[in-house]
Amino acid sequence: MKSWTCIENCGACCKFDLNERSDLADKLNKEDIALINSMTAKDGWCKNLDRENKKCLIYETRPHFCRVNQFSIAFKGYLNSGDKFLIDCCKQHISSNYGYKSKEMKNFNIAVSGK
DSSP states (O other): OOOOOOOSSOOGGGBOOGGGOGGGTTTOOHHHHHHHHHHBOTTSBBTTEETTTTEETTGGGOOGGGOHHHHGGGOHHHHHHTHHHHHHHHHHHHHHHHOTTSHHHHHHHHHHHTO
């Protein structure tokens, strides 16, 4: 059984467009949306991501929606399929940001396979 894990030097989840994520509408309140918008640069990446090292600059104090283990319980897909849901979400983000054959995707696949 594959287990989800976050990998270092990725940051794929630090880029997203709220307009493309209608599934978040009932998971975020107005304050969350305002905070996301204030944290997002014009190119769609979080302003708190060190882009060179792909590390969160506010990791210890990041908002709840940046804490995958906590935020994911709000999704029906997670409740139904757990780690598979998280793995699929990460693969989608990694692929759309870096490409399906990227080093980030290779590292993620290795990490979730436990090898």
